[in-house]
Amino acid sequence: MLNVYNVxxxxxxxxxxxxxxxxxxxxxxxxxxxxxNSILLIREGKVEIEPGYDGVYGKPVFFGEAKTDKKRVDGLEGYLR
Structure with missing residues (x-):
């Protein structure tokens, strides 16, 4: 993927x-x-961003990809307020 980026x-x-x-x-x-097509989805605002946590970067979610365990992310809500 880095090769695509560099190109x-x-x-x-x-x-x-x-x-x-x-x-x-x-x-x-x-x-x-x-x-x-992925860039088109970004331009149209149709990409969700999966938040990062504990030193793990967030990432875009394309084409109905599975998300990380919601319990892990939801469990942090109390700390983010």
Missing amino acids: LINRFGNELKILMEVPLDEISSVVGDSIA
Whole structure:
């Protein structure tokens, strides 16, 4: 996956430009339809963000992927207020 990231950055510049400005057909021609479709979902606000915890980074959730154990995340709510 890091290779895909590097290809995109080398071709188009910075992350924000890739996520918001570069035409999807150009992204698709460089890294394929799957990545381009994922970026489209981000642009349309259709991606959930699974929160991180205890030194674990949060991550985007695409295409109905399973989420982490809700009990683990819900158990932290009292500490976050």
